[in-house]
Amino acid sequence: MARVVVDVMLKPEILDPQGQAVQRALPRLGFEGISDVRQGKRFELEVEGPVDGDALARIHELAETFLANTVIENFTVRVQDADGSERPVEAGPHAASEGAVA
Amino acid sequence: MTTRIGVVTFPGSLDDSDARRAIRIAGGEAVALWHRDKDLRKQQVDAVVLPGGFSYGDYLRCGAIARFSPIMEPVVEQAKAGMPVLGICNGFQVLCETHLLPGALTRNDHLHFICRDQRLRVENDTTAWTSDYERGQEIVVPLKNGEGGYVADERTLDELEGEGRVVFRYLDGNPNGSRRDIAGITNEAGNVVGLMPHPEHAVEALTGPTTDGLGFFTSALKKLVAS
Structure with missing residues (x-):
């Protein structure tokens, strides 16, 4: 059994008022030096069977159609192996590593 | 035969009964539709309203789970074939999630839930939902969302503006940070309309700030009778 982690973040050009509210609260709590906070979602999927190309393709599809709304959000998919090591999965059209999608 | 307009109830819908009431007051027959219904034809509805509320507790994203309800399959199919569909508030969010309408609804820029006329x-x-109004007309209906x-x-946004698909714009200040003060939009064919404010709460003097919302439902009824 392997775990696949999907991180979903608002695209850089989309305002994140929740992240801003968190950032503004930091100085009040005595935490200085944090200039920006962006808030996102993390999904941990426990996958039955091997995490091969087919499984990852299906996970990519479910991330793209359901976990993320690619109008406003980017996502990344990572595989977490049993020993805890992580490996990124090649970037799709809406992956965060590609930056803003107009 | 009376014109039948269906109103979908998802788990967590709140304004479905008000939407049905608005349809009745406008002179139509309101049909309660359940999110698990898969057969829209059996219900013989001529139009569908997706009401306000918090379908599936707004889990994941507003409207994201409702989009995959069994009933949405025939609704999307029929909408693409020209059936009038109105999405109010959470219904607008569902329409954006299905991509029947472009764009998305995000957290109000000031983070507060807003409730006002x-x-x-x-x-x-x-x-299909605004022919009883005149272009440039100003109306007052409740707005309530986070x-x-x-x-x-x-x-x-440029496309929407260029094609006249911005249907409603906020006046007296932008309440939630919507781009270009957009309160509601339509698809290319003009049969699918989504907006955040609530016309179904403004259909009679006793309970609404105005009766300005009635025109949505009379517009659809007239169009359906004429077709």
């Missing part, structure tokens, strides 16, 4: 300008009086900020990329 909202003045709007009708920008398009040719859709995630009503309309966003889309600049190209989409």
Whole structure:
């Protein structure tokens, strides 16, 4: 059994008022030096069977159609192996590593 | 035969009974539709309203789970074939999630839930749901949401403006950070309309700030009788 982690973040050009509210609260709590906070979602999927190309393709599809709304959000998919090591999965059209999608 | 307009109830819908009431007051027959219904034809509805509320507790994203309800399959199919569909508040969010309408609704820029009577300008009086208004007419209906900020990329916004698909714009200040003060939009064909404010709460003097919302439902009924 392997775990696949999907991180979903608002695209850089989309305002994140929740992240801003968190950032503004930091100085009040005595935490200085944090200039920006962006808030996102993390999904941990426990996958039955091997995490091969087919499984990852299906996970990519479910991330793209359901976990993320690619109008406003980017996502990344990572595989977490049993020993805890992580490996990124090649970037799709809406992956965060590609930056803003107009 | 009376014109039948269906109103979908999802788990967590709140304004479904008000939407049905608005349809009745406008002179139509309101049909309660359940999110698990898969057969829209059996119900013989001529139009569908997706009501306000918090379907599936707004889990994941507003409207994201409702989009995959069994009933949405025939609703999307029929909408693409020209059936009038109105999405109010959470219903608008569902329509954006299904991509029947472009863009998305995000958290209000000030983070507060807002509940007030909202003045709007009708920008398009040719859709299935706005033909009883006049372009430029100002109406007041309730607005109540936490995630009503309309966003889309600049190209989409320009397209919407260029094609006259912005149907309503906020007046008296932008309540939620919506791009270009957009309160409601339509698809290319003009049969699918989504907006954040609530016309179904403004259909009679006793309970609404105005009766300005009635025109949505009379517009659809007239169009359906004529067709």
